[in-house]
Amino acid sequence: MKSGYWYRVWREFKKNRLSVAAGIVVVFLFFIAILAPLLSNDKPYVYIKENQIYFPIFYSHRDLDGIDLRKAGHDGFKIFPPIKYSYSEYDLDSIVLPPSSKHILGTDEQGRDIAARLIYGARVSIFIGFIAVAIYVSIGIMMGAAAGYYGGIVDLIISRLIELMLCFPTFFLILTILALWGPSLVSVMVVIGLTGWTGIARIVRGEFLRLREMDYISAAKAIGVNDAMIILKHMLPNSLAPVLVSATFGIASTILIESSLSFLGFGVQPPTPSWGELLNQSRDFMDFAWWLTIIPGFAIFITITSYNLVGEGLQDAIDPKSMKK
Amino acid sequence: MKKYLAKRILLIIPTFIGITLITYLMIRLAPGDYTSLKAGLQGEIKAGSISKTIFDQERKLYGLDKPIVVGYAEWLFNLVKLDFGKSRKDGRDVSSRISEALPITLTLNIITIFIVYIISIPLGIYSSVRRDSTFDRGTSLLLFILYSLPSFWVGLILVMFLSGEEFLNLFPLAGIISEGMENAGFFKKLVNMGWHLVLPVVTLTYGSFAFLARYTRANMLEVINQQYITTAKAKGLSEARIVIVHAFRNSLVPLVTLMATLLPGLLGGSVIVERIFSIPGMGFLTFEAILSRDIPVVMAVESIAALLTLVGILIADFAYALVDPRIRLESKI
Numbered sequence: 001m002k003s004g005y006w007y008r009v010w011r012e013f014k015k016n017r018l019s020v021a022a023g024i025v026v027v028f029l030f031f032i033a034i035l036a037p038l039l040s041n042d043k044p045y046v047y048i049k050e051n052q053i054y055f056p057i058f059y060s061h062r063d064l065d066g067i068d069l070r071k072a073g074h075d076g077f078k079i080f081p082p083i084k085y086s087y088s089e090y091d092l093d094s095i096v097l098p099p100s101s102k103h104i105l106g107t108d109e110q111g112r113d114i115a116a117r118l119i120y121g122a123r124v125s126i127f128i129g130f131i132a133v134a135i136y137v138s139i140g141i142m143m144g145a146a147a148g149y150y151g152g153i154v155d156l157i158i159s160r161l162i163e164l165m166l167c168f169p170t171f172f173l174i175l176t177i178l179a180l181w182g183p184s185l186v187s188v189m190v191v192i193g194l195t196g197w198t199g200i201a202r203i204v205r206g207e208f209l210r211l212r213e214m215d216y217i218s219a220a221k222a223i224g225v226n227d228a229m230i231i232l233k234h235m236l237p238n239s240l241a242p243v244l245v246s247a248t249f250g251i252a253s254t255i256l257i258e259s260s261l262s263f264l265g266f267g268v269q270p271p272t273p274s275w276g277e278l279l280n281q282s283r284d285f286m287d288f289a290w291w292l293t294i295i296p297g298f299a300i301f302i303t304i305t306s307y308n309l310v311g312e313g314l315q316d317a318i319d320p321k322s323m324k325k
Numbered sequence: 326m327k328k329y330l331a332k333r334i335l336l337i338i339p340t341f342i343g344i345t346l347i348t349y350l351m352i353r354l355a356p357g358d359y360t361s362l363k364a365g366l367q368g369e370i371k372a373g374s375i376s377k378t379i380f381d382q383e384r385k386l387y388g389l390d391k392p393i394v395v396g397y398a399e400w401l402f403n404l405v406k407l408d409f410g411k412s413r414k415d416g417r418d419v420s421s422r423i424s425e426a427l428p429i430t431l432t433l434n435i436i437t438i439f440i441v442y443i444i445s446i447p448l449g450i451y452s453s454v455r456r457d458s459t460f461d462r463g464t465s466l467l468l469f470i471l472y473s474l475p476s477f478w479v480g481l482i483l484v485m486f487l488s489g490e491e492f493l494n495l496f497p498l499a500g501i502i503s504e505g506m507e508n509a510g511f512f513k514k515l516v517n518m519g520w521h522l523v524l525p526v527v528t529l530t531y532g533s534f535a536f537l538a539r540y541t542r543a544n545m546l547e548v549i550n551q552q553y554i555t556t557a558k559a560k561g562l563s564e565a566r567i568v569i570v571h572a573f574r575n576s577l578v579p580l581v582t583l584m585a586t587l588l589p590g591l592l593g594g595s596v597i598v599e600r601i602f603s604i605p606g607m608g609f610l611t612f613e614a615i616l617s618r619d620i621p622v623v624m625a626v627e628s629i630a631a632l633l634t635l636v637g638i639l640i641a642d643f644a645y646a647l648v649d650p651r652i653r654l655e656s657k658i
Binding site: 161163164166168169171172173175176181256259260263264279282297301305308309312 | 336339340343344347351352355469470472473474475477478481482484485596597600611612615616618623626627630631632634635638
């Protein structure tokens with residue numbers, strides 16, 4: 001496979017240092033999202049006391065129930081995660097504190113640790129980004145493939161459908177649906193998924209229209225390969241590259257849409273943390289608590305920029321014009 | 326060309342029906358009758374605290390007592406007559422509420438688009454002429470970063486640091502005109518409004534430079550590689566003349582057609598920006614309507630915006646077909 005198409009794409013992609021750096025950030029954020037409970041938790045990984053060994057994060061030990069091991073009086077060997085707070089834990093004695101050694105990114109109006117909420121917020125934002133894009137890529141591929149392969153009346157109907165979706169003011173549409181049907185993690189993903197598929201469908205349709213005229217497809221038809229096989233095995237793999245690029249940009253814009261929705265109070269509902277929701281909460285304290293505004297926004301910015309840069313790099317890498325160089 | 330025109334116009338009809346049908350169904354089929362918010366919850370009716378008559382009147386007012394098909398047909402008929410019904414909030418005509426909000430959004434967006442064009446196009450042209458120079462790479466990275474900055478964040482930061490008492494108090498916090506300035510002289514009023522619009526316009530513009538500048542640059546690069554540009558160079562014309570008269574004129578076409586697609590955005594307004602800066606435009610109106618479930622307003626704004634986009638797409642298609650004969654020819658086959 002060393003000379004395969006995707007290997008060549010990877011080789012081209014590697015040449016763009018900025019995109020590679022952005023790719024590393026993307027992977028890093030992905031791990032933060034997956035490992036959130038291990039990075040920020042009010043329990044230690046390991047706790048050794050009187051020859052007893054506990055793993056409070058991984059197992060719940062009955063004799064540790066209701067005990068806060070961070071407090072004095074619980075001696076013994078303890079290893080804590082980097083952030084010693086859970087995302088929902090409030091402390092009314094330390095509300096709206098600026099960054100300090102105790103709370104590295106400060107606290108919000110309920111005394112919750114911003115770093116912890118940011119880490120869990122990454123989970124929500126990235127999770128929504130991936131699932132929503134997965135939904136619309138699937139719909140888009142099906143629609144685009146059907147339109148491009150069968151043409152005629154199928155194409156006419158699907159093209160009208162695409163045009164129709166393009167006409168709607170998407171953001172208003174999403175807001176209305178969420179307002180009427182109730183905002184939640186699932187509904188945000190589904191609504192973005194159902195409204196976002198047109199771009200992918202247009203790309204796949206275009207690719208299929210082009211591939212349909214190729215000799216190898218005529219050959220496959222001539223020897224009696226069935227439609228499903230031609231679409232899935234012979235045409236789809238050859239049209240995936242632009243879909244991948246579009247999906248990468250799609251994750252960036254989905255994260256942006258999700259955070260805008262949460263910012264307006266129509267996204268993920270409290271107490272689940274999301275970056276947009278953190279920004280929304282910050283509005284009441286804007287005149288003095290700069291960290292509440294600056295930090296979550298910066299997280300959104302870094303994430304969106306990274307996905308966009310990876311998308312750019314991929315776009316250049318799959319472009320045959322730049323490959324000849 | 327006529328055949329192409331006719332075909333495109335006929336195809337609007339199914340799309341128009343689709344748009345209105347989706348708008349209607351989305352709201353009609355939503356769980357929890359939307360009249361319930363005003364007339365009281367279903368439970369309260371059963372408990373007897375709210376009379377069934379009021380509830381029924383509400384339902385009747387919004388056509389909810391009729392079957393879906395009839396309700397849709399009636400709404401569609403009124404829509405075609407440009408009768409959008411009455412707002413639930415204050416009982417006024419939806420059209421009069423829209424006509425109050427529209428000029429504000431329109432002003433904001435026209436200024437925004439003007440600034441975006443006036444900055445992006447020269448940037449794009451210059452980048453294409455000095456391709457791969459430090460300037461080209463630098464601006465492309467800068468614009469890329471601007472493009473990736475979430476507008477609600479930038480809006481908040483601008484408000485935080487440039488208005489209000491804590492940091493620099495340079496700009497007003499909210500609205501489009503200061504209190505008591507409504508009756509001031511024309512010039513004074515203009516200055517006051519301009520002062521209010523600085524931050525919203527900055528928030529609306531900065532992210533759009535990237536797209537248009539890159540678009541211009543890509544189009545220019547395509548033109549610059551044409552043989553007639555080489556000819557112009559060989560004739561010894563000055564670089565400025567080649568770039569502006571020969572190259573740019575030919576890359577104008579996609580830019581003009583791009584304008585057509587901007588039409589709906591021009592009227593739609595930005596919920597985020599209008600909300601952050603408390604500007605009573607279309608975005609604000611729609612958002613308030615969605616929050617308070619003022620359904621007639623929501624349905625009107627959404628279907629109008631969708632129809633305008635449809636018209637915008639149509640104009641863009643025609644403009645392309647006018648300029649590029651291949652599109653017309655293809656559709657004949």
